[in-house]
Amino acid sequence: MRRYRSTAVQQLMDGNPNFQNPEEVIKHKVQELHESYFFLHDEDSFPINMDMLASIAGVKVKKTIMPDGISGQLIPASEGMIAQINILDPNYRQNFTIGHEVGHTFFPGFTKKKFRAEREKLFWSDRINIEDEEEYLCDFAASELLIPTSHFLEQLEELGFAVSSIPKLSSYFGASYEAIAIKMASVANFPCAILISEKGLKPSEQKQMEKEKTQLSFFEPIQFKEKLRVKYAARSSFWGNEFIPSKASIPEDSSIYIAAKTCEMIKSDAEKLEIKKFKGVFDLETYPLDFYDEEGHSTKTFTLIKQSS
Known part of the structure; x- marks a missing residue:
């Protein structure tokens, strides 16, 4: 053993x-x-x-x-x-x-x-x-x-394996969108990942801002701009070893960023995606949440990533 x-x-x-x-x-x-x-x-x-x-x-x-x-x-x-x-x-x-x-x-x-x-x-x-x-x-x-797996699979079959199903599954099981997304990835019988993106700062920027708050200074504190970043990537067991780094910023030319900016769900086939060392051609489906910043952009998205055929 x-x-x-x-x-x-x-x-x-x-x-x-x-x-x-x-x-x-x-x-x-x-x-x-x-x-x-x-x-x-x-x-x-x-x-x-x-x-x-x-x-x-x-x-x-x-x-x-x-x-x-x-x-x-x-x-x-x-x-x-x-x-x-x-x-x-x-x-x-x-x-x-x-x-x-x-x-x-x-x-x-x-x-x-x-x-x-x-x-x-x-x-x-x-x-x-x-x-x-x-x-x-x-x-x-x-x-x-x-979220019992057997019941989850029944609901997933009825609603379809798509990030647009996450809100209904969340309501049915009384679980967060994140918990549902992770569950979806865990039961997937094909290579995929569900990427959770959220607007925020890099850890180093966050630490710098917190440090400046505790120090007396005659200068204006540095203002960092929040970006849409990887919060977490849940991978199916068929995904392999491709790692999507957390806290990395989402490329502004990607459909993920555009979905957040337009607040509309976007499907994109055979899209070139590069997030630091993670890169490739994928089919993407991004669902933006109804959380908005001062510019009216969504501050949180869920993206289903599949290998492009």
């Missing part, structure tokens, strides 16, 4: 020797929870009531105001496990955080630890270190709990 760097993940696998990888174990535990939940609810009853699902898992949800940047934490208490959820977060974020905290209960020894979920941290890319390994699996659990 493969040995895992994370003690918690290794204990999870040691306790479930019939499974090939931790994702399979998580799916099995999620399925058991869903069976109990849908015993009490209609199979087509969505979105899932995550508070009730947590209760079935032995976790009491308590919604409260939490420090900025923290979405939730799982803490042991005399009456059992309590998931504190940031009430200031949007409902879809609260739903995912509840699922993430329930995911921690799948691991041996969870009653002896305190877990905290950071709002902006994503664990969907390749696992980088020991600490992220369990957090990645808890995000994986949250996605499965909130």
